[in-house]
Amino acid sequence: MTENTKIDFIYLSEPDMIRAGVTDMLKCVDTMEEMFALLYKGDYRMAGPNSDSHGAMITFPDESPFPTMPKPTADRRLMAMPAYLGGNFQTSGVKWYSSNIANREKGLPRSILMLILNDIETGAPLAYMSANLLSAYRTGAIPGVGARHLARKDSKIIGLLGPGVMGKTTVSAFVAACPNVDTIKIKGRGQKNLDSFVAWIKETFPQITTIDIVESVEAVVRDSDLVTYCNSGEVGDPSTYPIVKREWVKPGAFLAMPASCSLDEGMEQSDVRKVLDNTGLYEAWYEEVPKPAHHVIPLVGVRCMDMIAEGTLSHEALEDLGKIVSGESPGRQNDEEIIILSVGGMPVEDVAWATVVYRNAIEKGIGVTLNLWDVPALR
Known part of the structure; x- marks a missing residue:
């Protein structure tokens, strides 16, 4: 039997990713819902001892003897986020x-992301792809999955803090759900970003006929059916x-x-339902960082881990979105309950959406084929 050792893979630029459907938010929400069901079953793996780690990050010291070493400036991250699904x-x-964050001064996105997708049997690369849009859409889709199961069906008003990329994709997912x-x-902070976001809303969602620019976080939350901080x-x-105060929150509101x-x-x-996108993710984070963990990772779910350690919250009070998606735990139970979802972001989400986009690209002949080798030089 003749061995076939040739390995080709495809490179997908950002325009290729768009043509392959990476910005199809409804499909992305559907894909994330499918992914959450697999999470609940346990048919996945991420890094770390409990297979739920967000990833492995390089950190930089406050003071270094090397003048060329990067400083630990705001949002300075170099991180690998692996997963199997x-x-x-x-x-x-x-x-x-x-x-x-200093990238913005150069006209670049805060984050520049790439993803490599692999065949699970051989480990061979299937695709090397631009991942900024991939990451943005999978992150925004999670609030959409939450809204499908936890928001009131008659929700009409969105309250948004932060009209950036994450704000755009979260709003897209809310509208889809x-x-x-x-x-x-x-x-928002700057008039330029606000103007750009409003123009995007008018072009993308003409059904949103009322657009209000507000001056306070309180105004974002008050009377909103769907609330998100991005x-x-x-x-x-x-x-x-930015804080959420109970007195601001409308009965029946869903916050992501x-x-x-x-x-x-x-x-x-305890009468505010607290839902996590993956409980194991927050447990892994809590094991990995100094305490109180909310000082290091500013997410609601991490604050919940601190509360458990303080004895002010029971572990049983936390709900898991995968369990709700799988029908093993109830979604919204009445029109008055207030529900908050912590969205942490997981590499299994990247792998799920990357797989769908990759398969679309193969079907449509999108991307540049690259050769790894015909025959490996060493084996």
């Missing part, structure tokens, strides 16, 4: 996450994170938080 995916991959949305309230900023002092957030005492009470 089973079910109908049967692929593995790793996203390389490089980030520096809640088609009655007709109003959005937005708080802001960026310094990490370390939770008192500087993929960025830094603090809760007041009212929001920390």
Whole structure:
């Protein structure tokens, strides 16, 4: 039998990714829902001792004897995020996450991301792809999955803090899950970003007929059916994170938080349902970072881990989105309950969406074929 050792793979640029469907938010929400069902079954693996780690990150010291070593500036990240996903995916991959908030001064995105997708049997590369849009859409899709199961079906008003890339994809997912949305309230930092976001809303979602620019976080939250914080900023002092106060929150509101957030005492009470995108992810984070963990990772779910350690929250009070998606735990139970979802971001999401986009690209003949080797020089 003649051995076939040739390995080709495809390179997908950002324009290729767009042509292959990476910006199809409804399909992305569907894919993330399928991924969550596999998470609940356990048909996946990520890094770390409990197979739930967010990834492995290079950190830089505050003071270094090497003048060329990068400084630990805001949002400076070099990180590998590997995962395997089973079910109908049967692929593995790793996203390389490089980030520096100073990129904006050069006209570049804060983060520049790439992903390699691998055959799970041989480990051979299937694709090397631009991952900025991939990552943005899979992150935004998670609030959409949450809204499908946890938002009121008649939700009409979105409250958004942070009209950036994550804000755009989260709003897209909210609209995909809640088609009655007709109003959005937005708080941002700069007029240029606000103007750009409003123009995008008008072009992309003409059904949103009321667009209000608000001046406070309170105004974002009050009277909103769907609330999301998609802001960026310094990490370390939770008192500087944007807060959610119970008195602001409308009965029946659904809040999805993929960025830094603090809760007041009212929001920390047991009658506010607290849902995590993957409980194991937050347990892994809590084991990996100094305590209190919310000072290091500014997400609601990490604050919940601190509360468990403090004895102010029971582990049983936390709900898992995968369990809800799988029908093993209830979604929204009445029109009055307040539900908050912590969105941490996981490499299994990248692998899931990358696999769908890759298969679309192969079917449509999109991408540049590259050769790894015909016969390996060493074996």
